Amino acid sequence: xxxxxxxxxxxxxxxxxxxxxxxxxxxxxxxxxxxxxxxxxxxxxxxxxxxxxxxxxxxxxxxxxxxxxxxxxxxxxxxxxxxxxxxxxxxxxxxxxxxxxxxxxxxxxxxxxxxxxxxxxxxxxxxxxxxxxxxxxxxxxxxxxxxxxxxxxxxxxxxxxxxxxxxxxxxxxxxxxxxxxxxxxxxxxxxxxxxxxxxxxxxxxxxxxxxxxxxxxxxxxxxxxxxxxxxxxxxxxxxxxxxxxxxxxxxxxxxxxxxxxxxxxxxxxxxxxxxxxxxxxxxxxxxxxxxxxxxxxxxxxxxxxxxxxxxxxxxxxxxxxxxxxxxxxxxxxxxxxxxxxxxxxxxxxxxxxxxxxxxxxxxxxxxxxxxxxxxxxxxxxxxxxxxxxxxxxxxxxxxxxxxxxxxxxxxxxxxxxxxxxxxxxxxxxxxxxxxxxxxxxxxxxxxxxxxxxxxxxxxxxxxxxxxxxxxxxxxxxxxxxxxxxxxxxxxxxxxxxxxxxxxxxxxxxxxxxxxxxxxxxxxxxxxxxxxxxxxxxxxxxxxxxxxxxxxxxx
Numbered sequence: 001x002x003x004x005x006x007x008x009x010x011x012x013x014x015x016x017x018x019x020x021x022x023x024x025x026x027x028x029x030x031x032x033x034x035x036x037x038x039x040x041x042x043x044x045x046x047x048x049x050x051x052x053x054x055x056x057x058x059x060x061x062x063x064x065x066x067x068x069x070x071x072x073x074x075x076x077x078x079x080x081x082x083x084x085x086x087x088x089x090x091x092x093x094x095x096x097x098x099x100x101x102x103x104x105x106x107x108x109x110x111x112x113x114x115x116x117x118x119x120x121x122x123x124x125x126x127x128x129x130x131x132x133x134x135x136x137x138x139x140x141x142x143x144x145x146x147x148x149x150x151x152x153x154x155x156x157x158x159x160x161x162x163x164x165x166x167x168x169x170x171x172x173x174x175x176x177x178x179x180x181x182x183x184x185x186x187x188x189x190x191x192x193x194x195x196x197x198x199x200x201x202x203x204x205x206x207x208x209x210x211x212x213x214x215x216x217x218x219x220x221x222x223x224x225x226x227x228x229x230x231x232x233x234x235x236x237x238x239x240x241x242x243x244x245x246x247x248x249x250x251x252x253x254x255x256x257x258x259x260x261x262x263x264x265x266x267x268x269x270x271x272x273x274x275x276x277x278x279x280x281x282x283x284x285x286x287x288x289x290x291x292x293x294x295x296x297x298x299x300x301x302x303x304x305x306x307x308x309x310x311x312x313x314x315x316x317x318x319x320x321x322x323x324x325x326x327x328x329x330x331x332x333x334x335x336x337x338x339x340x341x342x343x344x345x346x347x348x349x350x351x352x353x354x355x356x357x358x359x360x361x362x363x364x365x366x367x368x369x370x371x372x373x374x375x376x377x378x379x380x381x382x383x384x385x386x387x388x389x390x391x392x393x394x395x396x397x398x399x400x401x402x403x404x405x406x407x408x409x410x411x412x413x414x415x416x417x418x419x420x421x422x423x424x425x426x427x428x429x430x431x432x433x434x435x436x437x438x439x440x441x442x443x444x445x446x447x448x449x450x451x452x453x454x455x456x457x458x459x460x461x462x463x464x465x466x467x468x469x470x471x472x473x474x475x476x477x478x479x480x481x482x483x484x485x486x487x488x489x490x491x492x493x494x495x496x497x498x499x500x501x502x503x504x505x506x507x508x509x510x511x512x513x514x515x516x517x518x519x520x521x522x523x524x525x526x527x528x529x530x531x532x533x534x535x536x537x538x539x540x541x542x543x544x545x546x547x548x549x550x551x552x553x554x
Contacts, residue, residue: 069175071293076153076174078106078166082145083156086137087112087121088130094160094301095119101309106166111141132233134159134204138245139226146215153178155215157208157245163300164207165312168293168544172267173209182211183253183262185246186270195242199250205298206268208249217258225252267295272519273308273536274526292543302518303485304527310484311510311540317398318506320405327401327409330379332357332371333391340391343512343530347538351397353379368430369458373448376441383409383438389430390482392513392530394537399479399506404435412440412472414464417480428460432480433509443470479508510537 087095087110095110099119102108112121113133122144126136138157145155154173158164176182185202192201202208210218226248233243241247253260269276269290276282276290283289300308320327335341335356344354355378357371368387375385384404386395407413415435416428428434436444444466447458464474512533516524526532 071171071175074153074174074177076170078170080153080178081106081156081170081173082149082152082154083108083158083164084111084122084138084141084145085109085158085160085162086134086141087160088133089114089116090130091160092116092119097301097303097305098160101305102164102166102313105313106164106169109141109145111137111144113137132243135243135245135248136226136230138204138208138249139222142210142215143219143222146219150216151212153212155210155212157204157210158296159205159298161299161301162205162207163297163305163308165294165296165308167313168267168295169209172265172293172295176211178211179213180211181214181217181260182209183214183250183260184209184265184268185262186268187250187262187264192241192247195238196247196251197254199247199254201244201246202250202262203268203270203298204244204246204249206270207296208245209265209268214253214260217260218252221252221255221257225255265295266291267293269294269296270298272297272299272304272523272527273539274532275523277535277539278532279526290539290543294544299520299523303515304519307484307511307514311537312544314484314505315396315507315510315541315545316505317396317541317545318402319398320401327384327404328382329353329384329386329400329404330355330375330382331386331388331395332375332379333388333393334359334371335391337530339530343534344391346531347534348395348397352395352400353382354395355379356391367458368460368463369444369447372436372441372444376445381438382441384435385438385441386433386435387430388433388509392511392533393433393482394510394512394534394541395433396506396508396510396541399508400435402506403477403479403508407437407475409437410439411437412443412467412470413437413475414440414467414472415475415477416460416464417478418464418474418476427464428474428476429482430460432482434460434463437472440467440470440472477508479506481507481509482511484511484514512537 083106085095085098085108089112095116098108110119110121111124113126113128114123115121122141124137124140124144126133126140128136142155142157156164156169183202185204185208186206187200187202192199229243229248232238250262252258253262271282273290274282276286294312297308329352331352331354333340333344333354333356335358341356344356348354355375357374371387372385375387379385386400388395403415407415413436414428417432418427418429444463467474512530514527514533516527519527527536
């Protein structure tokens with residue numbers, strides 16, 4: 001039978017709030033089996049379906065001549081690669097963000113001037129700790145990495161404000177034979193003529209990647225070449241550009257006895273994602289948009305590193321059965337600023353029936369019941385409804401369908417993230433998102449009796465109690481997120497092999513306004529706002545995680 005307004009009991013007579021554990025009898029963990037089509041072994045980066053992706057390169061002398069190479073031609077795993085990151089004492093905190101994220105996924109060495117507590121730092125012998133010291137740290141660090149690991153296939157040099165996507169790096173490099181002299185960077189950052197041979201600058205901020213054969217050819221003269229440059233700098237000769245690693249390294253590659261070429265590898269980026277997605281200059285640099293295999297993004301540090309690491313490494317697309325792809329889903333979110341609608345319409349809003357709800361006043365106040373009734377009346381006939389108390393959230397539509405496909409919408413179901421302890425009164429928390437079956441919404445709708453003024457409070461706690469009273473199954477899921485911060489601080493002394501991060505999972509909601517307060521002013525301006533945040537996540541979900549091609553494995 002339908003519920004009447006009088007059945008909505010007041011908080012004083014409610015049972016204790018449901019906790020996220022099976023002991024209460026109210027909460028059931030939703031089983032989410034990862035059923036994916038067959039994909040390749042992860043011996044070349046990103047597992048994929050159908051045909052492998054391709055790496056794109058262009059010669060530095062002929063910027064318009066682009067070559068495509070199929071990936072996975074040369075199997076590659078993380079332990080075949082080592083990454084050297086130049087660090088300084090003044091910016092040592094950046095190393096902490098790296099350590100908590102991609103450092104755990106690929107062998108990495110910090111290259112510095114002196115020891116620092118908690119970090120394994122390769123002491124390069126460079127008697128300086130400033131921006132200019134990256135020249136010596138890069139040359140001497142590369143020599144030391146090769147001497148300690150002469151049989152690795154690839155060697156990388158990165159700055160401490162560069163974000164690395166290891167799966168993208170492995171996928172891109174698997175197209176090339178490490179026994180041939182390859183050197184990759186974003187080598188189109190301007191031509192340098194003074195102080196030596198004319199070269200295109202290898203933008204170190206985007207990362208420089210060298211094959212074993214290339215480093216083997218460079219190694220006999222690496223230290224001496226750098227020593228001679230430092231002597232010239234001490235004598236006051238030449239201009240400052242000569243002493244950038246970006247310029248000195250390509251000149252050493254061209255000089256005797258190495259005499260090799262280097263290439264631009266698409267996926268190495270000298271800027272943050274928002275620069276390429278939302279600025280005219282970025283779109284001129286990459287007229288075809290960001291590639292399906294991103295490798296690095298420069299000018300990235302602080303908590304924004306956590307965000308990029310989460311959406312690239314911890315989220316996977318979990319497709320529902322083919323019969324469920326067209327299930328009717330309505331999503332309602334509270335509108336907080338005019339850009340919310342723009343963000344939704346440019347990204348996930350076209351995949352489901354979505355609406356923005358004005359924050360209510362008067363009879364309903366900011367009451368959850370009022371919002372649910374509005375959704376039910378304005379989006380009738382849906383099989384599933386999802387309410388979010390904030391609109392700066394990206395909804396991963398395939399994962400939402402993957403979850404709802406496991407339940408019958410004709411049966412009352414309530415799904416949410418159920419806090420524990422002091423936060424239990426918020427169960428389920430609307431900020432994370434609440435999912436209701438059409439059957440449960442039909443039971444809730446009669447509660448909106450206009451004669452009931454004022455009506456009793458109705459929040460997440462009351463919703464869960466009402467659902468349980470009506471025989472609904474109340475589910476707890478941990479894939480409704482409001483933060484992409486790491487759950488706990490790792491031990492800074494743990495070894496690389498024991499510090500692997502959690503497997504990817506079928507995240508449904510992702511905050512679209514990450515914390516970017518620590519970025520430089522010009523970078524902050526490019527990355528701020530719900531539109532840029534949503535477009536960046538949308539790029540990762542549709543192009544990197546697979547649109548139609550890639551398939552992550554849990």
